[in-house]
Amino acid sequence: MDPSSLLQYLITGLTLGSTYGLTALGFTIIFNTTGVINFAQGEFVMLGGMMSVYFMHSLGFGEPAAVVLAVLGATLAGALVERLAIRPVRDCPAINLIIITIGVSILIRGLAMLLWGKDTHVLEPFSGNQPIMFLGAAIMPQAIWVLVISLFLLGALKLFFSGTIHGKAMLACSYDSKAASLVGIGVQRMVLLSFMISALVGAVGGVILAPITMTSYDVGIMLGLKGFAACILGGLGNPFGAAAGGVILGVLESLGAGFVSSAYKDALAFVILLILLFVKPSGLFGLKDSKRV
Amino acid sequence: MIWLAFFFGLLMLAPMLLPNNYYLTILILGCLHAMNAVGLCLLVGHAGQISLGHAGFYGLGAYTSSYLSTTVGLSVGLSMLSGVALTVVVSILVGLPSLKLKGHYLAMATLGFGIILSILFTETVDITGGPSGFVGIPRLSLFGWELRKDVTLYRAVAVTLCLIVWLAFNLLHSRVGRALRALHTSERAAEAMGVDIARYKLLVFVLSAAFSGIAGVLYAHYLTFIAPSSFGFMFSVELIVMVVLGGMTSVPGAIVGAFFITVLPEFLRAFENIEVLLFGAILVLCMMFLPDGMAGGWNRLWGWGKARFSGAVHG
Amino acid sequence: MDSVILGCSGVAVRFGGVQALADIHFEAERGQITAIIGPNGAGKTTLLNVISGMVTPSHGALTFEGRDITTLPAHKRAWGGMVRTFQNLEIFSNMTVLENVTMGCHGRLSLPAWHSLLRTPKSRRLENEVRREALDALEFVGMADLAQATAKDLAFGKQRLLELARALAARPKLLLLDEPAAGLNIAETQILADLILRIRDTYNLSVILVEHDMELVMRISDSILVLCFGQNISRGTPAQVQKDPKVIAAYLGGDED
Numbered sequence: 016m017d018p019s020s021l022l023q024y025l026i027t028g029l030t031l032g033s034t035y036g037l038t039a040l041g042f043t044i045i046f047n048t049t050g051v052i053n054f055a056q057g058e059f060v061m062l063g064g065m066m067s068v069y070f071m072h073s074l075g076f077g078e079p080a081a082v083v084l085a086v087l088g089a090t091l092a093g094a095l096v097e098r099l100a101i102r103p104v105r106d107c108p109a110i111n112l113i114i115i116t117i118g119v120s121i122l123i124r125g126l127a128m129l130l131w132g133k134d135t136h137v138l139e140p141f142s143g144n145q146p147i148m149f150l151g152a153a154i155m156p157q158a159i160w161v162l163v164i165s166l167f168l169l170g171a172l173k174l175f176f177s178g179t180i181h182g183k184a185m186l187a188c189s190y191d192s193k194a195a196s197l198v199g200i201g202v203q204r205m206v207l208l209s210f211m212i213s214a215l216v217g218a219v220g221g222v223i224l225a226p227i228t229m230t231s232y233d234v235g236i237m238l239g240l241k242g243f244a245a246c247i248l249g250g251l252g253n254p255f256g257a258a259a260g261g262v263i264l265g266v267l268e269s270l271g272a273g274f275v276s277s278a279y280k281d282a283l284a285f286v287i288l289l290i291l292l293f294v295k296p297s298g299l300f301g302l303k304d305s306k307r308v
Numbered sequence: 309m310i311w312l313a314f315f316f317g318l319l320m321l322a323p324m325l326l327p328n329n330y331y332l333t334i335l336i337l338g339c340l341h342a343m344n345a346v347g348l349c350l351l352v353g354h355a356g357q358i359s360l361g362h363a364g365f366y367g368l369g370a371y372t373s374s375y376l377s378t379t380v381g382l383s384v385g386l387s388m389l390s391g392v393a394l395t396v397v398v399s400i401l402v403g404l405p406s407l408k409l410k411g412h413y414l415a416m417a418t419l420g421f422g423i424i425l426s427i428l429f430t431e432t433v434d435i436t437g438g439p440s441g442f443v444g445i446p447r448l449s450l451f452g453w454e455l456r457k458d459v460t461l462y463r464a465v466a467v468t469l470c471l472i473v474w475l476a477f478n479l480l481h482s483r484v485g486r487a488l489r490a491l492h493t494s495e496r497a498a499e500a501m502g503v504d505i506a507r508y509k510l511l512v513f514v515l516s517a518a519f520s521g522i523a524g525v526l527y528a529h530y531l532t533f534i535a536p537s538s539f540g541f542m543f544s545v546e547l548i549v550m551v552v553l554g555g556m557t558s559v560p561g562a563i564v565g566a567f568f569i570t571v572l573p574e575f576l577r578a579f580e581n582i583e584v585l586l587f588g589a590i591l592v593l594c595m596m597f598l599p600d601g602m603a604g605g606w607n608r609l610w611g612w613g614k615a616r617f618s619g620a621v622h623g
Numbered sequence: 624m625d626s627v628i629l630g631c632s633g634v635a636v637r638f639g640g641v642q643a644l645a646d647i648h649f650e651a652e653r654g655q656i657t658a659i660i661g662p663n664g665a666g667k668t669t670l671l672n673v674i675s676g677m678v679t680p681s682h683g684a685l686t687f688e689g690r691d692i693t694t695l696p697a698h699k700r701a702w703g704g705m706v707r708t709f710q711n712l713e714i715f716s717n718m719t720v721l722e723n724v725t726m727g728c729h730g731r732l733s734l735p736a737w738h739s740l741l742r743t744p745k746s747r748r749l750e751n752e753v754r755r756e757a758l759d760a761l762e763f764v765g766m767a768d769l770a771q772a773t774a775k776d777l778a779f780g781k782q783r784l785l786e787l788a789r790a791l792a793a794r795p796k797l798l799l800l801d802e803p804a805a806g807l808n809i810a811e812t813q814i815l816a817d818l819i820l821r822i823r824d825t826y827n828l829s830v831i832l833v834e835h836d837m838e839l840v841m842r843i844s845d846s847i848l849v850l851c852f853g854q855n856i857s858r859g860t861p862a863q864v865q866k867d868p869k870v871i872a873a874y875l876g877g878d879e880d
Contacts, residue, residue: 052412052415052416054415100592100596103596104595104596107595109410109411109412110352110356110358110411111595111599113358113411113412113415114358114548114552114591114595115591115592115595115596117360117545117548117591118587118588118589118590118591118592118595119588119592120588121545121584121585121587121588121591122585122588122589122591122592123588124584124588125581125582125583125584125585125586125587125588125589126585128581128584128585129581129582129585132581133581236541240416240419240420240423243416244420247413247416278431279427279431281423281427282423282424282427282428282431285420285421285423285424285427286420286424288416288417288420289417289420289421289424292405292406292409292413292416292417292420293405293406293417296409296413475740475741478739478740478741478742479736479739479740482738482739482740482742482746482750483725483729483733483734483739483746483749483750483753484736484739484740485739486718486722486725486726486729487726487729489715489717489718490715490718490726490729493715493716493717493718494713494714494715496677496709496713497709497713497714497715497726498726499676499677499697499698499701500675500677500697500698500701500706500707500709500713501701501706501726501727501729501730501789501793502698502699502701502702502729502730502731502733502793503698503726503729503730504696504698504699505698511736515740
């Protein structure tokens with residue numbers, strides 16, 4: 016095992032992990048505001064990549080415009096999902112909500128399949144294909160874009176939640192929605208906002224990763240599940256944990272693919288997920304639930 | 309029970325009403341799907357759990373029986389029994405830790421389990437033949453008598469379905485069924501009355517896995533060819549759609565839902581690629597507007613009809 | 624036969640930062656009606672939850688008929704003869720009255736699940752037995768005529784009686800009643816008091832009840848345990864407890880020194 020291979024795997028892992036982390040962040044934002052796990056989160060990631068491809072290849076937009084439009088489009092999708100599928104049934108039993116979000120996820124996937132077919136597509140990397148050599152490892156410029164944009168987005172979110180009034184309002188909703196509405200916070204609007212932000216974050220993750228891993232109509236489910244696994248790894252409800260969990264998962268997956276077997280790399284994430292759920296559902300950084308009888 | 313006898317009669321007569329053998333395939337598949345759906349209905353509607361990985365049990369039964377009857381060389385009957393037995397054992401091992409989880413955690417755990425199995429089916433090429441599938445599975449045979457004709461095999465499958473429905477019915481109308489309904493309404497009170505909640509949840513989980521395993525072994529020895537794509541996440545979702553469409557608590561509903569979803573692709577041949585979209589739409593719309601599914605709709609129609617009829621008589 | 628049916632020693636319960644119960648010691652005598660009283664928030668229902676197994680104590684031990692049950696799961700306590708009712712009615716609202724009461728027999732009259740699966744003759748005989756016992760319990764509380772009614776359609780007072788009948792069907796050795804008189808008017812409370820006494824005498828069981836209604840408590844209890852802020856501040860017969868200055872202070876507020 017030479018250090019440059021290890022570095023290579025680490026970088027691949029960090030790149031992948033950033034998208035898992037952003038997906039996980041999307042789950043966390045919606046969960047924190049509403050208590051709902053949005054199974055369709057992975058589809059927002061898919062929409063980011065697929066819509067970019069569509070705007071660029073089919074409609075002829077330049078890449079920057081295509082990417083921005085794609086993210087906006089996915090954000091709109093998030094708003095639509097909340098308005099049409101979630102808001103009417105907010106007080107449903109948990110199992111109904113789970114099935115509805117699964118249904119939404121499949122619906123979005125079905126639409127994508129209908130509109131854009133089953134092919135895999137490649138999105139052009141943001142700044143070319145020339146690998147940069149660093150300590151013996153070849154780094155794609157896109158990987159640097161992924162890391163930079165992810166960190167930027169994380170910083171922006173942190174600022175949003177702790178610095179702006181809207182962000183703090185959303186946090187208030189997650190602690191106690193009744194109290195929040197009593198002090199004048201429009202809880203419904205916060206829920207809508209949370210879906211839109213989650214979709215945005217997920218779509219960005221999809222866009223930046225698409226040049227590296229290719230995209231197609233069905234990448235959503237794997238990404239969504241791995242994002243959820245990252246969430247649980249980091250402790251559900253903890254945004255820092257979600258990001259960290261994503262990175263850890265990405266690195267583990269990359270190392271596993273490199274050193275053990277690449278065929279089973281997808282299974283690794285789910286094995287980790289199962290072990291976590293069975294042994295320590297509160298994850299690495301999660302708080303233990305203290306329940307009132 | 310009467311309607312079960314009626315249903316059995318209907319199933320037995322059905323082949324005579326069909327123009328050709330192609331429809332027999334649909335009937336057989338419909339029955340197999342119904343076996344899966346009945347088990348899932350018990351789990352989701354009555355035990356209040358969710359499983360997004362039940363296709364895994366279907367595939368486990370199918371692949372185990374296929375492997376044992378070809379590579380290992382066991383008789384078909386023994387292979388089928390072993391297939392079901394392995395499915396039961398795995399379901400116990402998975403169910404014990406999983407059923408302690410609630411809500412979306414349980415959903416994710418079952419989903420993860422289903423996908424792990426799906427990956428295993430695809431990647432263990434030496435055992436399963438990989439993505440191109442497992443060929444050369446011996447045809448279903450009972451006590452050495454091979455069921456060569458499709459009609460005979462269909463009858464065997466139909467009988468099995470009725471048996472499974474009979475078991476499900478017995479369970480629901482027994483003290484176990486009562487305990488399930490109790491714990492659905494109030495887990496605390498059920499516990500206080502001595503209901504071992506964990507044990508009952510496991511019981512229904514294992515039973516539903518067994519039904520899927522039985523369907524799986526029959527599927528393998530009917531088609532004589534199986535591929536991993538039949539046992540993936542999409543099929544698990546299809547099963548959920550069948551149960552939701554039928555009405556989560558209704559066993560007859562699950563059967564109708566199963567046949568409906570089996571037949572649906574035939575009508576959609578003209579519209580390629582619309583299946584996935586349609587399933588998603590059915591799930592969302594059903595859960596939002598018709599949470600009791602077709603069974604609920606039927607009950608309401610029945611009640612409305614009765615009221616109108618008695619109104620006409622008295623009015 | 625040991626005269627103590629339930630023993631609590633050093634039981635303490637913490638919920639996060641709140642000490643709900645601290646160092647509770649008491650014993651309930653067989654065949655007696657022991658009441659647990661105290662002002663709001665005293666920890667009465669928590670104590671009942673500990674006894675019935677719905678809450679695990681952070682410290683202390685519990686014995687039932689001399690056997691340690693501190694970590695025994697709730698449903699197994701029911702099998703052992705400890706049955707409870709709930710303060711916020713937990714009837715099975717979508718079932719009929721009769722079905723609700725038959726659930727009471729669930730722990731006591733049971734068969735392995737495969738009997739139910741195959742509908743064996745044994746399972747059918749068991750069903751008949753369960754039905755008979757349930758009807759007996761309903762007759763005892765005077766609700767046999769309502770057997771086929773849906774539980775959620777009953778009047779509140781009847782629903783309370785239903786919970787009681789369901790508990791009786793289990794033939795418990797120890798009956799735990801959580802505020803059985805809550806929401807009942809004076810007349811209904813009187814009927815309840817007589818009923819509890821009749822139950823104790825006919826079924827030969829012990830009762831622990833948590834209650835706010837002082838008349839009921841003073842009338843039917845043999846022994847009273849007084850809780851305040853999670854601590855046991857007094858024990859004794861109704862007469863003793865009524866005169867205890869600590870109890871009076873807890874309810875009416877003591878002098879500010």
